[in-house]
Amino acid sequence: MARLIEQFQRLPGVGPKTAQRLALHILKRPETEVQELARALMEAKQQVGLCTVCFHLSADPVCEICRSTSRDQSTICVVADSRDVIALEKTREYQGVYHVLGGLISPMEGIGPEQLHISSLIKRVSKGNIAEVIIAISPSVEGETTTLYVGQLVKPFTKVTRIAFGLPMGGDLEYADEVTLARALEGRRELD
Amino acid sequence: MYLKSLHLRQFRNYRDQEVYFTAPKTIVLGDNAQGKSNLLEAVELLATLRSHRATRDRDLVQDGTASSQITALLERATGSVDLALTLRHNGRRTVALNGHTLKRQIDFLGVMSAVQFSSLDLELVRGGPGYRRDWVDTLLTQLEPVYAHILQQYNLVLRQRNALLKQQKSRTDALAPAVDATELAVWDAQLAALGTRVIRRRSRVLQRLAPLAQAWHHAISSSTEHLEVHYAPNVSLENDDPLLIQHAFLEKVKERAIAEHAQGTTLVGPHRDEIEFTINQTPARQYGSQGQQRTLVLALKLAELKLIESIIGEPPLLLLDDVLAELDLKRQNKLLDTIQDRFQTLITTTHLGSFDAQWLQSSQILTVHAGQLV
Ligand SMILES: Nc1ncnc2c1ncn2[C@@H]1O[C@H](COP(=O)(O)OP(=O)(O)OP(=O)(O)O)[C@@H](O)[C@H]1O
Ligand SMILES: [Mg+2]
Ligand SMILES: [Zn+2]
Numbered sequence: 001m002a003r004l005i006e007q008f009q010r011l012p013g014v015g016p017k018t019a020q021r022l023a024l025h026i027l028k029r030p031e032t033e034v035q036e037l038a039r040a041l042m043e044a045k046q047q048v049g050l051c052t053v054c055f056h057l058s059a060d061p062v063c064e065i066c067r068s069t070s071r072d073q074s075t076i077c078v079v080a081d082s083r084d085v086i087a088l089e090k091t092r093e094y095q096g097v098y099h100v101l102g103g104l105i106s107p108m109e110g111i112g113p114e115q116l117h118i119s120s121l122i123k124r125v126s127k128g129n130i131a132e133v134i135i136a137i138s139p140s141v142e143g144e145t146t147t148l149y150v151g152q153l154v155k156p157f158t159k160v161t162r163i164a165f166g167l168p169m170g171g172d173l174e175y176a177d178e179v180t181l182a183r184a185l186e187g188r189r190e191l192d
Numbered sequence: 193m194y195l196k197s198l199h200l201r202q203f204r205n206y207r208d209q210e211v212y213f214t215a216p217k218t219i220v221l222g223d224n225a226q227g228k229s230n231l232l233e234a235v236e237l238l239a240t241l242r243s244h245r246a247t248r249d250r251d252l253v254q255d256g257t258a259s260s261q262i263t264a265l266l267e268r269a270t271g272s273v274d275l276a277l278t279l280r281h282n283g284r285r286t287v288a289l290n291g292h293t294l295k296r297q298i299d300f301l302g303v304m305s306a307v308q309f310s311s312l313d314l315e316l317v318r319g320g321p322g323y324r325r326d327w328v329d330t331l332l333t334q335l336e337p338v339y340a341h342i343l344q345q346y347n348l349v350l351r352q353r354n355a356l357l358k359q360q361k362s363r364t365d366a367l368a369p370a371v372d373a374t375e376l377a378v379w380d381a382q383l384a385a386l387g388t389r390v391i392r393r394r395s396r397v398l399q400r401l402a403p404l405a406q407a408w409h410h411a412i413s414s415s416t417e418h419l420e421v422h423y424a425p426n427v428s429l430e431n432d433d434p435l436l437i438q439h440a441f442l443e444k445v446k447e448r449a450i451a452e453h454a455q456g457t458t459l460v461g462p463h464r465d466e467i468e469f470t471i472n473q474t475p476a477r478q479y480g481s482q483g484q485q486r487t488l489v490l491a492l493k494l495a496e497l498k499l500i501e502s503i504i505g506e507p508p509l510l511l512l513d514d515v516l517a518e519l520d521l522k523r524q525n526k527l528l529d530t531i532q533d534r535f536q537t538l539i540t541t542t543h544l545g546s547f548d549a550q551w552l553q554s555s556q557i558l559t560v561h562a563g564q565l566v
Contacts, residue, residue: 105375107355113372141348141382148378 001027053124055100055117057082065097072096074131078121078150080104080143084136093185096134099124104142105149113149121150125157134188135162161188193304193506194267194536195235203260203279204230204252205563215556216533219547220540222560228540231560232308232511234262235538238275239306239509240330241285241297241340249279257281266304269506273303301337305500305508309493309515316492317469317476317485324467331496332397335503339393346386346462353379354457361456383461384441388434390462391425395432397499398423398467404495412526413487417471421492426464483520490523494530501535510537517546524548 001023008019026034050056051063054076058064065071065085075096079085085098101116125133133154137143151160163185195213200206205227220228233243237252246252253260259280266273277300278286286293287300294300315323332339356379402421409419423429427441444460445452452459469476469488476488493510500508510531516524516539528551531537544552559566 105378107352107359110359112356112359113375141345141352145352145375145378145382148381149375152374152378 050100054098055102055120056085056098074129075134076121076124076130076132077134077136079136080138080146088136088185091185096132101146101150104137104140104146106142116146118150118153122153122157125154128157130158132159132161134185135160137162159190161190163188193269193508195304195509196265196267196272198231198234199261199263200231200234201261202254202257203234203262204254206230207254207563209564211558211565213536213538213556215554216535217531217537217539217551217555219544219552219555219557220538220560221542221544221557222540223542226560227563228560229310229513230563232310232513232538232540235264235304235306235509235511236308237279238262238264238277239304240333241277241287241301242330242333244308244310244312244326244330249283249285250281252279253281264304268303275300275304298337298340301333301340302335302504305334305504305506306511307493307496307500307508308511308513309489310511310513311515311518313489313493313515314482314485316489317480321464321466325463325465327492328394328397328467331401331499332393334500334508335397336393339390342386342389342393346383346390349379349382349386350458350461350463353383357452357458358456360453380442380445383458384438384445387427387441387461388437391427391429391437391465392432392434394462394465395423395425395429401492401495401499404498405491408494409488409491412491412523413484417484418473419476419488419491420468420470420473422468422470424466424468426461426466486515486519487523490519490527494527497530497535507535510535512537512539514540517541517543521548 004023004026005016005019008014008022009016011019014022026037047059048057049059051058051066052061053066054063056063056065060067066073072095076099077088077094077096078099078101079088080101080103082100085100088094088098099117099121101118101121103111103116105111105113105116124130135147135150137147139147147162151162154160194216197213198211200209200211202208211231220231222228229245233245233252237243243252259278261276261278263274263276266275274288274290276286276288276291285297287297288294289300289303313327316327329339329343333343353376356376360376398421405421406419409417427437427444429437430440441460448459471479471484471488476485480488497508497510516527519527525548528548539555541547544557
């Protein structure tokens with residue numbers, strides 16, 4: 001029991017109280033249900049990797065979004081994290097494809113451009129069939145730096161815009177509600 | 193504004209203490225190390241979300257506990273406000289107004305205003321430039337709460353850029369590739385943009401404060417003394433155009449590139465600003481006797497009081513920690529004349545002997561012993 005609580009507590013956003021509640025809940029459920037959960041966890045871990053094109057989470061080498069013929073393959077939305085793809089997909093407003101950087105530039109954490117999926121983005125864009133790159137990164141200090149950096153490298157090849165969202169200070173893209181994001185997508189401005 | 197009550201829980205040496213303020217002047221009396229300054233510190237925290245004594249919240253939280261609460265009832269011209277601040281050992285803070293937890297801490301700033309004057313403030317004259325920057329930053333935070341955000345962002349960019357320069361320094365001798373020039377340029381741009389906002393705001397507030405301080409100084413000291421408060425930003429400020437300042441900023445970054453590279457740290461920006469005080473054209477640090485330096489600090493504090501009052505339209509609180517007894521009678525009276533009953537004042541002292549009998553009578557006296565009012 002203590003081991004289970006400890007494991008839950010390692011999850012993001014779970015404190016000691018919640019961990020205890022979750023553990024008690026698990027112990028009360030029928031065994032089949034718990035097995036189902038355990039299997040889902042293992043299979044997700046074993047089967048889900050990163051799309052080789054956009055680096056979004058994917059069970060296949062190339063994700064569904066990148067494979068889709070109904071999506072506009074000439075528009076790329078650049079985000080920091082797969083969570084942001086999920087948030088943007090919920091708006092159903094965006095028809096293009098994505099590129100997930102896998103983090104933000106932060107020298108204090110030892111993250112420079114080479115630790116992120118930036119060179120692969122430049123490769124994608126330099127092929128010449130991309131009409132627009134939309135940068136959707138939160139306006140934190142690290143987000144701003146990453147946006148400006150990516151913008152500079154991409155600009156020689158195509159039009160670059162950024163989403164101008166009025167996110168609360170210190171807010172993450174994840175927390176922006178869907179209406180705000182949808183509106184932001186319409187009101188994007190060119191990066192200078 | 194008027195602070196009606198304060199409730200301290202697990203804060204410093206206070207386990208659970210309510211304090212009711214019943215007069216415009218409150219004297220907090222007690223022996224050394226009983227909790228007088230702690231009480232004023234709680235008020236300072238509500239006003240500025242900073243403490244001039246502690247840098248980590250774990251020092252504020254009572255030993256052996258995980259969190260402290262400071263709550264207060266404040267009467268403002270617009271109505272009364274309940275303030276609540278929770279401090280935690282792990283550094284996370286929660287702020288609430290009228291029972292509603294706020295998402296952003298800057299929305300808590302500017303609700304209660306206070307000017308703190310303690311014997312530590314003599315460092316404003318004697319100490320290094322960091323004291324003077326902290327002083328002007330604390331004042332700005334109360335007048336323009338968004339400044340707290342700008343300054344925090346600037347400091348973050350500064351730390352990130354320093355980390356990058358340090359990496360760059362350690363890489364030069366190794367075979368690893370040099371730091372990406374584009375990345376450094378992007379950090380430079382952010383440093384300049386945010387630094388410019390800091391510089392312009394500091395300049396603006398000092399321009400308004402300087403004549404007030406000068407007038408007060410004139411009134412308290414012998415009138416032959418002429419005080420000047422001069423802002424000396426690290427990036428020179430020839431005019432107030434943000435684009436021109438940013439340009440000058442980036443030029444200076446370029447000039448200092450080799451030195452920055454060698455030292456692995458940022459050498460340009462408002463974290464290196466100075467604020468100079470001169471009396472009759474001589475730096476106050478060299479000029480003054482202790483008494484003269486005290487006069488200067490008193491003039492600065494009175495100027496702060498008036499500036500806050502004129503900007504927010506209500507008199508702020510005045511927190512006098514140990515300083516009153518250190519002033520001679522003439523200066524004490526000058527201060528008290530100014531305060532009158534308009535500025536609610538909390539005064540700490542170890543003995544009542546040096547106070548004027550007349551206004552001892554009109555004051556509320558609270559005696560503190562080992563974290564409790566007796
Ligand atoms: N986190 C804490 N937990 C418990 N006690 C604390 C904590 N921080 C400080 N104290 C205690 O508070 C006391 C100091 O209180 P304070 O600084 O208010 O004294 P004071 O009454 O102003 O004294 P003085 O006249 O010397 O200025 C000390 O006894 C100190 O041990
Ligand atoms: Mg004290
Ligand atoms: Zn993909």
